[in-house]
Amino acid sequence: MHGRNLISIWFFIGVLVLVYGVIILGAAFFADHSGARRVVLQELRVDIWWGVLMTALGLLYTIKFRPKKQD
């Protein structure tokens, strides 16, 4: 993965996880106002915690493994 200037797989993963994190966070806040289906232990708000975690992880990987300009 280093000999032919391939974009790192971790960059692709970072972008997708970042997008997913933002969507899940948005859905979590929207669910409060939309009367969405309730799940067991809803009060834990795992959707918010997981959304935050994925957004942070995705952002970290996107930045760390972003394609570098060739000299």
Added chain:
Amino acid sequence: MSHLLPPAFLLLAEGSTLIRLSPVDLAIIVLYFVAVLGIGFYLKSHTKTGDDFFMAGREMTAWVAGLSFLAANLGSLELMGWAAAAYQYGILATHWYWIGAIPAMLFLGVVMMPFYYISKTHSVPGYLKLRFDERSRALSAITFGLMTVLMSGINMYSMALVMKVVLGWDIHFSIWVSSLTVAAYVFLGGLLSAIFNEVLQFVLIWLGAMLVPIVGLIETGGWAGMVERITRNFPGQNYTSLWSTLGSVSDNPMGIHWTGIVLGLGWVISFGYWTTDFLVVQRVMTAKDLRSAKMAPIIGAAFKMLVPFIVIVPGLLALAVLPFTLTGEAEALATGGHSYNEVLPLMLARYLGPGLLGLGVTALIAGFMSGMAGNVSAFATVWTYDIYRALWRKDASDAHYVSMGRWCTILGVLVSIGTAYLVMQFASIMDYVQALFSFFIAPLFGTVILGMLWKRCSPSGGFWGLLAGTVSSIAMWAWVKADPSALRYIAFSPEAKDMAENMYRALWSWLICVGVTVAVTYATKPKPVAELAGLVYGVTPLPDEGHLRLYERPRFWAIVVAVVLAAFNIYFW
């Protein structure tokens, strides 16, 4: 075509889907498909030579090769199947992850990988050609090709089943959409694309599936609370002991003795699968150097040890928290209840709200697609190099073989689709796959391990041992089908369940393979030692690792993983 009747759960009435996805969930699933296809298109321009297409350029890091090695195995069995098995058999299902995988993965990394890697072979059948002769390669390649498309069909069927039961999608539509997506990205980028996507899928599987055990254990008040609830729900049955109930076949829900687990699963099936099944070994062969090739299975083993957390624990949690009992398919259909196979979707629906549910379903789909892609890319390599090039076109150009690889990716997918429809007639997906393992994988392990460690082993010994092991395995399977009472000879008990029978059959076929190989070897001429350099222990100079720091040595990490494995087994005894 009565033999193609689908199993009971495919006959669920319209509107009986377990959960309904919100637009957010659907967006997450669609984004996943866009991502895997996008990666395929991106990698097409980087996949020009045969080495690129079939071996991913042999430049993967240990981490990428290791995660891909594990992800290729995360097919239908790992998620739906083993969660169902955990509900049915309890924690005993964990044996398939621990003793049934870790020792073999470590053995592959420390002992066998140097020979695969140094020989620069492109496949396991290719190794047999170098070590023995063309006969062994042809037999191995043909049986592997057959097993691969059958496995791929199982993956497709499982994915379509999930979409049918969970989402209410038409099963035929699901088979075609999922399989054509896999065909597209493997066609475009070959093994490179498959590996990239497998690493992506590996991450998504964990992110999507990990919440069920986390929230579930919070609900039950931890492991002890879960065990207490299971004991209360199922008095008199032990679902949470790993070894203590294996002294007698009547003491555990699987109906198996510990010798079957240790010798049948832990030795033959496990070592056969993890060290000679080209589907997984191919990923490790793409490593950039020998140390990475040795580390990759060890990294895979470390993560494999943790997979029961996202697969077995949800099945156990279902025993603890579901207000109803899951049953076999026929009973579920008759009573309008739910079957074992639905346990993971039921748990996802229980704990995951909008968005997270889409992520959970994406994890299932990702698991199925990584397994399918693994089968398809391995099939393309074996078909092109070990069947087409070996038997038909020996001297074509590299571009011709790449083209053949691309098109037989499509062919393999089409054959797999046909297989998916065949698989529908089997009531238990996993038992069927275990039967396949014992047909082909167990004898192959006998041949490879003797060839790798015993320089006297002759080409004829290798071939006839492999053939005898394979034929005897199929014969034993047919014998029990024709006369179920034969179980008392093969599995030592007429009470043995299908899984126990498969394990003992694997053990017998391995023993027959080894016995015939040894007998024929002493009656025939071995290969000259000079031709075995790079292929056999004792005549292959292995690079010294003395200059590496302790934490850089594969052997050190293998010992660490082995110690942790032993600790886990003692804790859950």
